[in-house]
Amino acid sequence: MLAAMTTTDPAAHANPPNDGVDSELSGLMPRRGYLLALAVLIGALILVFTAWRIARDRELRSAQAEFISQTVQVTELIQQRLVNYELVARGGVSLFASVQRPTAAQWKAYVEGMNMQRRFPATLGLGFSGYVPQRLLVQLQNEWRDAGYGLLSIRPQGRREVYGPILYLEPKTPANVAAIGYDMYAEQVRHTALEAALDSGQAWLSGKIQLIQDGDKQNTGMLLALPVYLGGGRPQTLELRRAEMQGWVYVPFRMGRFVEVALGDTHSDMRFRIFDETGGRDELLYASPNLKTDTTAAFVHRAAFDIYGRTWRIEYESAPVEQAVPRLEGLRNMFALGLFSALLLYSIALMLARTESRARRIALRMTEDFRRSETRFRSAMQYSAIGKALLDSEGRIVDSNPALATIVGLGPAQLLGQRFDSLLEDEDAETPSAASHTEEDGVHRATRRLRRAHGVARQVQLTYSPVPGNVGQDISGLVQVEDVTERMRAEARVHALNRTLEARVALRTRELSQANQELEAFAYSVSHDLRAPLRAIDGFSRILGEKYADRFDAAGNDYLARVRKAAARMGDLIDALLKMSRLARSELKHESVDLSRVANEVIEELRMGDGQRKVEVSIEPGMQVIGDASLLRNLLGNLLGNAWKFTRDRDPARIEFGTQETASGVREFYLRDNGTGFPQAYVDKLFRPFQRLHSVEDFAGHGIGLASVKRIVERHGGTIRAEGREGEGASFYFTLPHDGGGRGE
Incomplete structure (x- = not known):
């Protein structure tokens, strides 16, 4: 800006020393601008890096806390599942407490009642293994044979001081049946668990075993055993426990399926290993299928706990950082945005440093633009x-x-x-x-x-x-x-034509009004003139029926009845015609009308006229409009009367009257019923005078009710439409202006 001022100031050219000072200043200002830009860049980079590091640490801590919370939930689920297994086994112990030794049928009934396969799919069933000293083995085999269970073959064979053969194992799958007679005391891991349960009197969990049912399959199996003493109690001393020992109720299960069922779908994506470190060992019991050794986990957590005599350790691993903390990607984007902002500030500072030289060029360009602008103005004037x-x-x-x-x-x-x-x-x-x-x-x-x-x-x-x-x-x-001379002349001619057209429209309007008046007078006079011959037809046919009824056969009397019925119907049609004429001629009187109150009055009148009917009626309260009270009562009388009439074969019959808002925001009244309905294809006939969609024998009427309804709605400036399905009821929708601005025909 200083350079621009010295350039445009004539006095500056007359003072050479000032040019030297200005040149020095103009050389210093860009250098200061560059140093300021560099300081801004360094400060912005430090601020961005610090903010990114703080946000990153916060996200990592939050993700780690959430991960540890999930590990706690998984650990509790595994422990709770084992507790459920203990409860099932204790039910079997309770059975032995009530019966000294239940039969195979009783054991089967108990296991089927527990629904083991559905509730505990990881288990292979619920079994009972007996505590049999060597001296009582033959006695047990004889009792087994006498009970009809067949030959009890103990395996593996050999003479041992105490045997622990499997006596009951339900449900009876082929693999479970083959396991009957297996001596669990013969295998060291099972023997250790059974002995510990016997000595402690508590539930005891075995170490890693190969289940008998799995054969050569490499599945990790385990069993939970509870001791069973005579009388169902727990003796106080070890000697009494061994003396009163009957056997063990045990639950065999597969470790992989056990963990899978315990976690369910909620924690199926967790990655962990389960180790048995009882007695200083470190034996792997389970490893998650999705556990990967080629990736580095973002977080690691260990949980160790004692459960049923064993010490388990669970090592949890999270997904890699990119998956465990997905919001880090957003932080990287924010870091990149911060770097971009710092560079942008640096660019702005550089641009400000160059403003002085650019201002000089802009001043020259503005002078040239002014000259060209004046030239364009002159050209616009000239041409x-x-x-x-x-x-x-x-x-x-x-x-x-x-x-x-x-x-x-x-x-x-x-x-x-x-x-x-x-x-x-x-x-x-x-x-x-x-x-x-x-x-x-x-x-x-x-x-x-x-x-x-x-x-x-x-x-x-x-x-x-x-x-x-x-x-x-x-x-x-x-x-x-x-x-604009020619244009104004053309407008004058148009105005003259418009005045001529207005005069013609006024003439046609008067002619149409006179025609309508003559037509109404004709309809009125015709309807009155028709009554005299109708009364004559009705009177003479009645006299014929009264005086000469005995001279006519049944067909003749029927013809006379039909003549009188037709004359009466024609009289009704004449009354309807007069009613339609009065609707067209009456003057609208606008006032506030409570449609809810009028509808309730009409319904009460219908109930009094037909007290045997049970009709469910729902009328929305507070429906206020501006219009002619007598015409609006006529409208509701026709609509509600139709709904009452056409629902007579429904039980229960339902009528609903209320308001709704259309898509365009207009308040619309509706009246629905679950009556006979009508085919939608004939909806255009509903509002025509004397057009009927149902026979007179089924539903009485003259066919002018809905025509009158349409006339009343249109006179108030509204619209009406109908929807229906045959046998499923009908719905009528109509609008009435809120300000009462009808056309007043």
């Missing part, structure tokens, strides 16, 4: 088809274009210096034209008559706008002159 003139403060023409000279009929030189108002027929500038107006920005438009040098006057459209001139110039405005 415009609309007359234009520049006026001074006294309204004299300072400059004009050839188009204005052509419209006025004078040469451009003759126009210079003249008052522009002198070219107009009305020179009184204080009198505003009827076709003039001034806009907010100071632009004034007017239509005036222009005096030509040779020829008739022309109508012109004038547009005055303020135009600031250069310093020293006396230019205050621009006037544009457009010849």
Whole structure:
């Protein structure tokens, strides 16, 4: 900015020493700008890195806390599942407490009642292994054979001091049946678990074993055993426990399936290993299928606990950092955005350092743009088809274009210096034209008559706008002159045609009104004139029936009855015709009408007329409209009467009257019923006079009710439509203006 000021100031060129000072300053300012830009860059980078590091540590801590919370849940689920197994086994112990030794059938009934395969799919069943000293083995085999269970073969064979053969194992799958007779005391891991359960009197969990049912399959199996003593209790001393020992109720299960069922679908993505570290060992019991050794876990957590005589350790591993903390990717993006912002600030500082030299170039360019702008203005003045003139403060023409000279009929030189108002027929500038107006920005438009040098006057459209001139110039405005003579003549012809058309429309309207009045008078007179012959037909047919009934056969009497019925129906149709005529002629009286109250009154009248009917009626409260009270009561009487009539075969019958808002925001009234309904294809016939969709024998009526409803709605400026399905009821939707602005036909 300093350089730009010294360039445009003439005094600066007369003082050479100032040029030296300005050059020195202009050399220092860019250097200061570069140092400031560098400081901004370094500070921004430090701030961005610090903020990113804090946010990253917070996300890592949050993810780690969530991971540890999940590990605690998984550990509790595994422990709880083993507790459930203990509860099942204790039920079997309770069975032995109630019966000294239950039969195989009793054991089967208990296990089936527990529904083991569905509730505990990881188990192979529920079994009982007996505690059999060597001296009682033969006695047990004889009792087994006498009970009808067949030969009890103990395996593996060999003479041992105590045996622990499997006696019961349900459900009886082929693998479980094959396991009967297996001596669990013969295998060291099972023997250790059974002995520990016997000595402690508590449930005991075995170490890793190969289940008998799995054969050669490499599945990790385990069993949970509970001791069974005589009487069901727990003796106080070890000697008494061994003396009263009957056997063990045990639950064999597969470790992999056990963990899978315990976790369910909620924690199926957890990665962990389960180790048995009882007695200083470190034996792997289970490893998650999704555990990967080729990736580095973001977090690791260990949980050790004692359960049923064993010490288990679970080592949890989370997914890699990218998966365990997915929001780190967003933080990286934020870090990149911060770097970009720092570079952007640095770029802005560099741009400010170069502003001085660019300002000099901009000043030169603005000078050239000003010259070109003036050239464009001159070209627009010169070649415009609309007359234009520049006026001074006294309204004299300072400059004009050839188009204005052509419209006025004078040469451009003759126009210079003249008052522009002198070219107009009305020179009184204080009198505003009827076709003039001034806009907010100071632009004034007017239509005036222009005096030509040779020829008739022309109508012109004038547009005055303020135009600031250069310093020293006396230019205050621009006037544009457009010849609109032909256009105004065309508009005058159009207005004349419009007046003629309006006169014709008024004539046709009077003729139509007279025709309507004559038609109504004709309908009224015809309906009255028809009553006399109808009464004669009805009277003479009645006299024939009364005096000569014995001379007619059944067919003759039936014909007379039909004649009287037809005459009565024609009388009803004449009454309906008169009613329709009165609806069209009556004057609307607008007032506030509570449709809810009117509807309730109509329903009460219908209930009093047909007290045997049970109809469920729902009427929305507070439905207020502006309209003619008598016509609106007629409308609801017809609609509710139809709904009452056409639901007579429904049990229960339902009628609902309320409001709803359409998609366009208009309040619409609806009346629904679950009656006979109608085919939607014939909906156009509903609102025509004397058109019926049901026979008179099924539903009485004259066919003018819905026609009257439509007439009333349209007279109030509303619309009505209907929807229905045969046998499923009908719905009517209509609108009434809130302000009561009907047409008042």
